[in-house]
Amino acid sequence: MLRLKLCVLAMLAALSASSYGEEAPDGARRFGQGGKPSEAQIAEWRTRRAAQNGSESAPAAAAAMPHRHDDMPAAAPAGKPEEAGHGPVWPGGMALGMRGGALWLSDTPPMRGEGGRGGMRASGMAGMEMGGGHGAPVTKRVWLRSGNDPLKSGFAHDDAEAAVESVLVTPRSKPEGEPLPAADGHKGLSFEMPAQGFYRLYLTSRKLQGDTLAVAVAKMEVGNFTHDGDEDEVAAALQAPRALDSAPLEIVRERKQDEKKFFQLKSGDEQAFFVLQKGLPLQGARVRFVSHQGWVKEGVSDEMGRVSFQLVRDYYPPWDEFQKRFKATYLVIAETGSVESGSFNGQPYSGVRYQSTLSGNYYPSPDDYQSYAWGLGIGMGMLMFCGVAVYLYRRRRVKPYREEHFDEQH
């Protein structure tokens, strides 16, 4: 209990010294509505955390064991997923990742065989299908996949022992979302997107593995915007809450301050994520970022549940095969555990293992294929050429001065 109090005090001290309030003084940048957390949001978290500490719920249990990763570096060295997946073992014997790899939602189906095709080429409109006719809402299809590598993950297989539920949060739905029928094999999950805004799909799987309950939350956030849409609707969508309070574990991508509705991540960008448990930031969660080609970087969430990664450039095709619109997929996997006892389908368990995934896309950085030097060089060269050409043309047409003398007497 003393340890818990010390942790809470340390967290409060860190929060009061943080500059979040200065960076985002207005309510528009509140976490859950777009960017980093505001002071008001932090105060709300404190209150909710204090209330939950009294009821010994999951976040409280998580907060009760904040030192389990004290010996971990803030970000472990990068490596291929095969190396990381069989690497460190969690205290209490909890291996990284669920058995068979992480469950995650993707807007592209698995590829046939090996190869490095990007989502753009593989799926055309990235799982986006037009509706039945003009003006009909766009339908989005996503696939549930299993594995720790975006390129190699296959379809997730049906597991009769697992209890699966899907929740879709739309711009027009209740904040807690609405249930969605379960994934239908390889056909994936489909939903309509009638309004502009972000659609969040949560697929939660619960399964008993020995005396541990494995809870996996696969999340996907899909933006649906048009060029000529209702501006108020767009503004509301960009400010809408982005976390689900009932999610056992959730990853939220931090939005940058200048993000617009058609924002795209580029390789080389720094991107932060928040790990939330039941809507509250979770400190000490182990988070892995897996790039399109399977490069892995590990980190641990801080007291705000935040962890940051750089999207490494891992797209190096021959020049004549380079595509500037190549859509690469990243995968973020967050994991934590807690000592909780209970029963699931009549079977007792003594611990819970949480895993959450979030996938997204990123594209080649313009710096990889655009050159200012060449642009300015060609521009200046052409400017000088045209200028000199005009000068010489005019000079050539100037008639030499010639005096004419008239002798009026003759």
Next chain:
Amino acid sequence: MNSTKPRLQALRDAVNHVQFNRFRFWFQFAAFVLFVYGGYISINLGSHMPFFSCGYNQEGRAGVCYLLPLQHQLGQPWPRLFGMAGIAVLTGFLMFALWFIVLNKGWCGFVCPLGTLQDWLTALRRRIGIRYSTYSQGQFAQLTRVKYLLLALLVLIPLGIGGGLFSHNMSPPFCLICPARMILPMFTGDFSQFTVDFSSKTSMIMTATGVSVMSLFLVGSFVKKRFFCFFCPMSALHYLLSKPALLKLKKDGSKCTRCGDCYNVCDMEIKEIADDVRTANIMTDDCTLCLKCVASCPEKGALQASFAGIPIFVSTEEGFIKRMGKGAHHGK
């Protein structure tokens, strides 16, 4: 009722005797500020503007030049384009036409930011004291067709892209070579268009051509008045729709003495404005409706601009004398 007529006449006299160049300068300046920086105060007039309010000026634009969405729409896959998406193309074109008929080609002469920039380059050249260039009549006759060729390519290349005949890296073809793409964002501090794209051979050729055209634009506009307007495909598109437009340039040939003042001040070197004494609707495809010809005409009522049939600016001897007395820099 009796006092209304003198007031109306006084107003007409005030307009007809206005220091036209000064009025036009400030009008153009205001339009430039509006369409290059208006986006910063949340002005958005849509994406069907009949002039070069460049869509690549993402932060500052107050509207988007219609040629950008038109090329994107025409670049859709054929089954979609010739299906329901065709309705969106037609709707967009209708919106463009509605904007256009209000000012006719006056959008070019008074509002277009790229046209305004050319006028400013001309003013700079005049201050430096460098003489301007002109085309011969033979060159004029040949070059005036270029804008129709560009308009045809502007339509056909996106259609080819939609049909899989050309690379998507070519889209939008005209915007990639339009000087406005590089120059207008520059006024908001955005130099991101000053690059050559090496992601594919097509992109490389198109962006390098774009940078070259921009340099050509700067040099050409410096030595030749309204250099780019002569090749502008938007101008060609305008002329195809100009019949029902509300703003018109009219000439009364019976009052014309063929003095040639109107031709001398014409930035586009349109000879018909002086020579043609038969046609009443004197606006040609190269005209930008800048109305400098009306301002320079000394014959009362020989030239006039009318809006929906109502004369709004008429040539008068008094106005001519007043403007000439102030030094109108005509013909330099």
